[in-house]
Amino acid sequence: MEKESKDKEGIKGWINPAKYGKFGIERFAWILMRITGLGLLVYFIGHIIETGNILSGEGAWNEMLAMTQTTEGHVFLALVIGMCVFHTGNGIRLMLQQMGYGIGKPARPDYPYKPQSLNMKGKACIYATIGVTALAMWYGIAVMFG
Amino acid sequence: MMIMRESIVMKIHYGTAIGAVFLVAIHIMMRMTQDFHESLEYENVIANYEMIGYAILLELILILISVHGFNGLRVILLEMRQGPLYEKGVTYGCIASMIALVAYGSNTIIKAHLGIV
Numbered sequence: 001m002e003k004e005s006k007d008k009e010g011i012k013g014w015i016n017p018a019k020y021g022k023f024g025i026e027r028f029a030w031i032l033m034r035i036t037g038l039g040l041l042v043y044f045i046g047h048i049i050e051t052g053n054i055l056s057g058e059g060a061w062n063e064m065l066a067m068t069q070t071t072e073g074h075v076f077l078a079l080v081i082g083m084c085v086f087h088t089g090n091g092i093r094l095m096l097q098q099m100g101y102g103i104g105k106p107a108r109p110d111y112p113y114k115p116q117s118l119n120m121k122g123k124a125c126i127y128a129t130i131g132v133t134a135l136a137m138w139y140g141i142a143v144m145f146g
Numbered sequence: 147m148m149i150m151r152e153s154i155v156m157k158i159h160y161g162t163a164i165g166a167v168f169l170v171a172i173h174i175m176m177r178m179t180q181d182f183h184e185s186l187e188y189e190n191v192i193a194n195y196e197m198i199g200y201a202i203l204l205e206l207i208l209i210l211i212s213v214h215g216f217n218g219l220r221v222i223l224l225e226m227r228q229g230p231l232y233e234k235g236v237t238y239g240c241i242a243s244m245i246a247l248v249a250y251g252s253n254t255i256i257k258a259h260l261g262i263v
Contacts, residue, residue, distance in 0.1 A: 010226055034222055041215040048208070048247060052254045054195075055263050058188040065186055088167055095160050143182050 026118055029126045033090050036083040043080050074144040081140040082133050089129030097122065155217060162214040169207045176200070195258035208251040216244040 009016070014031055053064045067073065097103050097117065102125070104116030176194065177185045184190065194200050220240040224233060257263065 037215075037218045038222070041219055044211055044215055045247060048251045048254070051191075052250060054188070054191060055254060055257050057263060061188045061191070069183065069186075084170075088163075091163055095163075143178075 024118070025123055025126050029090055029129075032086060033094075036087040039083045040080070040087060043083075074141070077144060078137045078140045082137040085136040086129055086133040089132055090126065093122065093125040093129065159214060159217050159221075162210045162217075166207060166210040166214060169203055169210065172203060173207060192258060192263070195255065196261070198259070201255055201259040204255050205252060208255070209248055212244045212248050212251075216240040216247075 014034065050064055050068075053060045068077070093102075102119070102121040104119055107116060179185070180190070195204075217240065220236055223236045223240075
């Protein structure tokens with residue numbers, strides 16, 4: 001029973017930075033996929049409620065819009081753009097891998113037991129996704145503050 | 147009680163993701179057809195809602211992202227803990243939340259499209 005409770009790390013297990021070092025960039029992508037997914041869901045719910053304000057007339061709409069048209073609002077939107085692009089890019093990588101692309105050929109598990117699926121193709125995709133995310137955030141900031 | 151096979155649920159998850167990417171891209175590009183701040187002005191937003199094609203696009207985005215988002219939340223919650231009662235509670239809770247959000251968003255889209263503002 002005690003062993004079971006020790007194994008159940010829950011959210012602490014997710015955010016333990018020591019695990020990134022142990023499992024590499026794939027672990028980082030795994031946790032970022034979940035954080036961006038939750039962030040986007042919260043933003044989406046907020047966005048639906050925010051746009052629902054349009055039914056209360058022009059005054060209510062402008063009042064709500066004024067809250068988002070601030071420096072903080074724009075920085076928040078840039079973060080949303082980043083979350084959206086990373087979640088999309090990494091999601092496409094995961095879908096392709098689940099269809100069998102880029103995960104290598106099955107081989108006998110020999111020491112040091114490196115999984116075929118955690119290869120350079122996957123790592124390159126994650127780094128490329130992070131790069132595209134940064135570019136999209138930069139473009140979004142340029143449009144909003146421009 | 148299993149509502150649907152998990153493999154089918156994941157196919158829906160990926161299908162809604164691909165659909166949402168294309169439709170959200172169109173939704174964002176609509177903001178780029180004019181100045182970003184200008185596109186968010188009351189008259190422009192109402193004009194967008196009044197276009198039948200755009201209203202359908204918004205409704206599709208609402209459904210696709212709600213299904214994808216709440217199923218993603220369900221998967222995350224099921225990864226963290228398991229148990230028959232917990233799993234049932236999470237699944238039904240996510241379905242109920244999804245239906246509530248789609249209903250709220252659809253109310254906005256339909257009323258704004260019909261000019262009931």
